[in-house]
Amino acid sequence: MNAKVEAPVHQHRLRNGLTIRMKEVRTAPIVSVWMWYRVGSRDEHAGLTGASHWVEHMQFKGTPTFPADVLDREISRCGGYWNAMTWLDWTAYYETLPNDKLDLGLRLEADRMINSLFEPQEVESERTVIISERQGNENEPTYRLAEEVQAAAFRVHAYHHEVIGDLVDLNSMSRDDLFRHYRRYYIPSNAVLTIAGDFRSQTLLKKIRAEYGFLPRLTPPERLLRPEPEQQGERRVEVQGPDETAYLQISYHAPPADDPDFFPLTVLDSVLTGAASLNLFGGGLSNKTSRLYRALVEGEIAASVQGGLAATSDPFLYSIHATIRPDCSPERALEIVDREIARVLEQALSEDELLKASKQARALFAFNSESVTNVAFWLGFSEMFADYSWFAEYPQRVEAVSAEDILRVASKYLRPSNRVVGIYRPLNGRNHG
Amino acid sequence: MAEMEESLPQLDVRRLPGPDTILRRVLPNGITVLVRENFTSPSVVISGYLPVGSLDETPEQAGLAYLTAQGLMRGTTTRSFQDIFESIESIGARVAFVGRTHTTRIFGKALAEDLPLLLDVIADVLQDSVYPEIEFERLKAQHLTSLAIRDQDTQSRAALTFDELAYPNHPYRLPASGYRETVQDLRVEDLREFRARRYSPEGMLLVVVGAIEAQKAVAAVTDALADWKPGTASERPPLGNVKRPTTKQRKDVYLEGKSQSDLVIGVVGPSRYHENYLAAALGNNILGRFGLFGRLGEAVRKTAGLAYYAYSSLTGGPGPGPWQVNAGVHPANIERTIHIVTDEIRRFSSQPVTREELHDNQANFIGSLPLRIESNEGLCGALIHIERYNLGLDYYQRYPQTIAAITREDVLDVAREFLDPEWLVIATAGPKAETGS
Secondary structure, rough: OOOOOOOOOOEEEEOOEEEEEEOOOOOOOEEEEEEEEOHHHHHHHOOOEEEEEEHHHHHEEEOOEHHHHHHHHHHOOOEEEEEEOOOOOEEEEEEEEEEHHHEEEEEEEEHHOOOOOOOOOHHHHHHHHHHHHHHHHHOHHHHHHHHHHHHHOOOOOOOHHHOOHHHHHHHHHHHHHHHHHHHHHHHHEEEEEEEEEOOOOOOOOHHHHHOOOOOOOOOOOOOOOOOOOOOOOEEEEEEOOOOEEEEEEEEEEOOOOOOOHHHHHHHHHHHHHHHOOOOOOOOOOOOOOOHHHHHOOOOEEOOOOOOEEEEOOOOOEEEEEEOOOEOOOOOHHHHHHHHHHHHHHHHHOOOHHHHHHHHHHHHHHHOOOOOOHHHHHHHHHHHOOOOOHHHHHHHHHHHHOHHHHHHHHHHHHHHHHHHEEEEEEOOOOOOOO | OOOHHOOOOOOHHOOOOOOOOOOOEEEOOOOEEEEOOOOOOOOEEEEEEOOOOOHHHHHHHOOOOHHHHHHHHHEEOOOHHHHHHHHHHOOOEEEEEEEEOOOOOEEEEEEHHHHHHHHHHHHHHHHHEEHHHHHHHHHHHHHHHHHHOOOOOHHHHHHHHHHHHHOOHHHOOOOOOOHHHHHHHOOOHHHHHHHHHOOOOOOEEEEEEEEEOOHHHHHHHHHHOOOOOOOOOOOOOOOOOOOOOOOOEEEEEEOOOOOOEEEEEEEOOOOOOOOHHHHHHHHHHHHHHHHHHHHHHHHHHHHHEEEEEEEEEEOOOOOOOOEEEEEEOOOOHHHHHHHHHHEEEEEEEHHOOOOOHHHHHHHHHHHHHHHHOOOOOHHHHHHHHHHHHOOOOHHHHOOOOOOOOOHHHHHHHHHHOOHHHHHHEEEEEEEOOOOOO
């Protein structure tokens, strides 16, 4: 009764280069359709920062076949939902729908891959909406701190700027800038279509060929490649603001997701700050038994601590974030973090700690496979930096991590010279430093 | 109209939760247990509540029920804080308790093989938590920091200000998480006494959904919690009537150094028990949710380009929760946004929605049901809803018909009853505008 046979992932590539990943999941009469493009903020030069995200917004503004109101209405009236997200390496669009509306998702993604209008008045209307989105982000001290830390960490690589872009570019970018960006990156050979849910793969493949087969075969765009040189010493940034609470962010340059060091660093993160959710929708575990919670929060230095290692295609950051109590200083918290990292380097992790990380990975893997939206997300997300086996073998790869692996990655990455230390200093609080 | 009804989504009723697939048991000590099997993933979710919340504290102790719930897992007679969390985190599970206005919510999630362990922790902390002094002081300091952050957050401050204006002399004006001044004065004895006096199995609800046979789940809950004896907590006094404001109310909170302002406009709305509640919910979907935020999204975001978000929400619970509009806008655009939103509310409460709008939103409500109950968490939420409001185990099987029967007149009646554009409560929080609107 409990046995559940894992459905295979059907993999195809059309002649125009469109990559297809499908997985049948018959838990409910639902399907989730995702279209992934290999374009994100890392593909933007100065002057065009935020273009990928803005193009994502414009993809909801309609085509001659599907005017904006029609699209929105069609999805909503069948009870479905749709959205999109732009990140460092990619942009993704999705619709989760009743399975008898699957064709709608296929048609609209094929249509807006090539036919979006980018009407000038819609571009202008969206300019203020995106600036409003950025200003909402700026209300958060942690956003302002993270933006400065990221900028300090990447002097050369285009991971330098936030996905939403710099205000100066949001004010100056033109409709034509955005349209060129769209035309360059939104082509079949630069896209991955992933679908999970209640369907028959062979029937669906015929429909996909009918909707996408006629799209042009174009050479995929070259990505902007400006590798970040190795950092030659610790960098520090400080941000001031009118709030009452201080924050500490310590960001270490970290390996990309397909690097062999990524999994040991994931396990080390779960030991230091707790096991984090694998996907982008939250849902991690509590972290009260992690080493840094015990040292910082039980040590009455911080009110909370979290860590995060992002799965990216180029080397990005492993970050530790702490919210500092008003009677303490960020500098004191930094001392404690350094002490705990030194402890990792001095004494190998125990067998119990490795077993715990392994069980946590197994549970999180199960939780992250529960909805068709999650399944389709993973089919595509893993393709952005590796392939689906990266996710499918996640529990086994965590289980294979040894204490020696942890020591190796800790000494390799968690060095002061490899990090940026960021402090948010509140002007209204007690912890001015 | 008959043609439109035919084109509404047709759901397979047999796949929806109903009397045949929900096992309901009431334990002798008063705990109600609902179970639905779902073997599509290897996890199990426990969700439910105790009927104790901030309504059971005095205004001077605002935050007491919240902190009492937060502190449950800080230590019991047999286990330390670290022991408790080691047992949960080492198996990749989650357990949380949150004190709210009417209830204290319980949530747990684990691999199905670990359900007994999860229930063991929940039973232990509910019955035998001791609130060690040192853990209480840490918890309080953490909570005070989170309240300091909240007090600098434009969304939170606008929402708090709205509640204070809309619910004068009513408990709903107070945030369940309390204020810094009230939390500062709480003592560990207050939490211990509150838990001892108020926490009881009577009226408790536990919903279990996941990869476990229903009878085994009931047996596991019985093993863990049947020995918990009912307490002697006095009945909660009935919730007083809300005296609705008879004029427009407005308050602006200034937070310097912010880039954007938040705005809340609304009224005291219907409770979930209101006979036309679903008509109000459907109308709310038309006003500020359908697609990218309904009529409000069209007017504020798409046409005027003023905001990244502008939506409405209806949060009727056991009492009359707010019916409100939220928007995040540049401070210079606050007055213009208020004007647009007020116009939309006036139109909504004076003219029937169109046939097309009604039909689209009925289709949305019906068609989205399988998506809302796809996950174990979604199913738990659905089962809690039908038990809490006595809707019957066949509620979701009747749901498509119920939604299809709502008329334009029903929506207009309930909009007229509650959404009076002359009596709106308006709260804003953010920096002062440098120029006029």
